[in-house]
Amino acid sequence: MATFVDRVTLHLRAGNGGHGCVSVRREKFKPLAGPDGGNGGDGGDIVLVAAAIETTLLGYHRRPHRSSDNGGPGMGDNRSGFTGTDLELPVPIGTVVRDADGTELADLTEPGMRIVVAPGGQGGLGNAALATTKRKAPGFALLGTEGWEGDIVLELKTVADVALVGYPSAGKSSLIAAISAAKPKIADYPFTTLHPNLGVVESGESRFTVADVPGLIEGASEGKGLGLEFLRHVERCSALLHVLDCATLEPGRDPISDLEIILTELAAYPVPEGQTPLLERPQLVALNKVDVPEGRDLAELVRPELEARGYRVFEISAVSREGLRPLTFALAELVEADRTAKAAEAVTRERIVLRPRAVNTEDFRIVVEGGSDGNLYRILGAKPERWVQQTDFRNDEAVGYLADRLAKLGIEDKLFTAGAVAGATVVIGPGDGVVFDWEPTLTSAAELMTAPRGTDPRLDALNRPSTSQRRQSYYERMDAKTAARAELEAERIAERDASRWNDEEGDD
Numbered sequence: 074m075a076t077f078v079d080r081v082t083l084h085l086r087a088g089n090g091g092h093g094c095v096s097v098r099r100e101k102f103k104p105l106a107g108p109d110g111g112n113g114g115d116g117g118d119i120v121l122v123a124a125a126i127e128t129t130l131l132g133y134h135r136r137p138h139r140s141s142d143n144g145g146p147g148m149g150d151n152r153s154g155f156t157g158t159d160l161e162l163p164v165p166i167g168t169v170v171r172d173a174d175g176t177e178l179a180d181l182t183e184p185g186m187r188i189v190v191a192p193g194g195q196g197g198l199g200n201a202a203l204a205t206t207k208r209k210a211p212g213f214a215l216l217g218t219e220g221w222e223g224d225i226v227l228e229l230k231t232v233a234d235v236a237l238v239g240y241p242s243a244g245k246s247s248l249i250a251a252i253s254a255a256k257p258k259i260a261d262y263p264f265t266t267l268h269p270n271l272g273v274v275e276s277g278e279s280r281f282t283v284a285d286v287p288g289l290i291e292g293a294s295e296g297k298g299l300g301l302e303f304l305r306h307v308e309r310c311s312a313l314l315h316v317l318d319c320a321t322l323e324p325g326r327d328p329i330s331d332l333e334i335i336l337t338e339l340a341a342y343p344v345p346e347g348q349t350p351l352l353e354r355p356q357l358v359a360l361n362k363v364d365v366p367e368g369r370d371l372a373e374l375v376r377p378e379l380e381a382r383g384y385r386v387f388e389i390s391a392v393s394r395e396g397l398r399p400l401t402f403a404l405a406e407l408v409e410a411d412r413t414a415k416a417a418e419a420v421t422r423e424r425i426v427l428r429p430r431a432v433n434t435e436d437f438r439i440v441v442e443g444g445s446d447g448n449l450y451r452i453l454g455a456k457p458e459r460w461v462q463q464t465d466f467r468n469d470e471a472v473g474y475l476a477d478r479l480a481k482l483g484i485e486d487k488l489f490t491a492g493a494v495a496g497a498t499v500v501i502g503p504g505d506g507v508v509f510d511w512e513p514t515l516t517s518a519a520e521l522m523t524a525p526r527g528t529d530p531r532l533d534a535l536n537r538p539s540t541s542q543r544r545q546s547y548y549e550r551m552d553a554k555t556a557a558r559a560e561l562e563a564e565r566i567a568e569r570d571a572s573r574w575n576d577e578e579g580d581d
């Protein structure tokens with residue numbers, strides 16, 4: 074049996090940002106005419122767009138790996154890298170987007186609704202953009218950051234006004250083929266229908282959509298047959314039409330018991346919060362296959378019983394098209410009534426807003442891990458993690474720039490308050506991250522603040538000599554000087570004596 078595709082996991086990889094460029098402008102007579110390295114381009118986003126022409130997620134089932142373009146690297150002469158093109162993935166209307174943990178990100182119910190599921194990486198700044206009055210010619214550029222990579226789950230729930238529910242082979246597909254232009258597969262074996270078929274029915278003034286869904290059997294709400302895959306489609310319909318088979322040859326089955334089993338399954342299906350439980354929606358009953366003589370007899374037999382339960386009952390034949398007009402009129406009435414009610418409600422209901430991913434209000438936080446001695450301080454936060462990605466660790470200047478940025482964010486102060494000491498291991502980012510041995514600046518404000526009252530670590534750190542010590546060393550220096558001078562004098566005298574001796578000798 075083919076798999077039923079209405080739920081697919083996409084493996085996405087958004088484009089990386091291009092690296093910034095380090096370049097120095099050269100002119101005749103001006104070989105070092107300032108930095109001119111351009112910025113890297115941003116990587117392309119991956120965007121889901123609700124499109125009316127898409128009806129299934131089949132294409133994604135076959136090709137679940139999708140990626141968008143990388144940004145181009147910056148170049149000399151202030152040329153920026155090209156921006157990676159966004160990848161737009163059309164999905165059917167009614168697609169629910171979840172992240173890998175199952176949290177709902179968006180519900181694409183209107184055509185044209187868009188959600189960026191995988192943002193592309195940021196292009197790195199070139200050295201021209203990093204130049205300041207203090208750092209006139211940066212010898213480094215920022216690296217592009219990586220695009221988002223991960224899994225997204227798409228789930229399609231058919232959006233239709235009426236859902237046809239019933240046992241396999243009850244004639245649901247035959248019925249939708251008879252009342253609309255839909256051409257579903259019809260065959261006399263169960264589970265012919267694996268994908269929901271949508272049909273547009275025109276009845277008098279009104280138009281509405283009908284969904285023919287896979288057959289439902291006992292235990293479906295626990296996942297039997299096509300189970301939950303099926304029920305998910307029913308979730309959005311405003312009315313249900315029970316299609317009951319009056320001509321089944323299967324022993325032990327009759328329209329009433331079929332209906333009861335299906336009602337039990339529908340009752341057991343948990344609808345999401347805020348939606349009407351399935352059985353509280355308007356329901357009609359169609360007794361199908363009355364073109365078969367036994368079918369008509371059975372239909373007439375069960376009709377009073379069903380009516381006694383409060384259902385409007387229609388005897389129909391999808392094959393001979395008998396009784397279809399009254400049925401479509403009745404459905405149109407239900408749908409129109411529901412639409413009027415919803416239109417009134419929509420005025421008060423808040424608009425659907427696509428929320429961006431949660432953004433940390435604080436820039437970073439420090440988590441202390443490990444035992445009491447070998448403590449490890451982990452810094453988590455979008456900014457520091459991005460900055461680390463942007464740093465080319467082979468370039469000292471770039472590392473220095475990173476240190477400046479981290480200090481400006483106040484990370485050093487927070488490390489002190491968290492109890493870090495010089496030499497402590499600091500990791501930026503989750504997992505292995507980037508590991509540093511922390512060398513604090515001694516005069517940081519935090520250190521002064523956290524020191525006990527009345528002390529100043531700066532005084533402890535420097536071993537300033539006392540006055541007497543300084544005087545002592547002065548004398549020592551002076552003594553040494555006198556001694557050196559005396560020595561020099563003695564040498565000179567010795568030299569003079571020696572030369573005189575030589576002269577005398579020469580005279581001989």
Ligand SMILES: Nc1nc2c(ncn2[C@@H]2O[C@H](COP(=O)(O)OP(=O)(O)OP(=O)(O)O)[C@@H](O)[C@H]2O)c(=O)[nH]1
Nearest residue numbers: 241242243244245246247260261264265266288391
């Ligand atoms: N005689 C008669 N046969 C019908 C009628 N409606 C459907 N059938 C037959 O019943 C069989 C099943 O019809 P389908 O329309 O495929 O049934 P279904 O409910 O869509 O079945 P699944 O997709 O498996 O759930 C086919 O052989 C149809 O020809 C009817 O009104 N009269």
Ligand SMILES: [Mg+2]
Nearest residue numbers: 245246265266
């Ligand atoms: Mg079918």
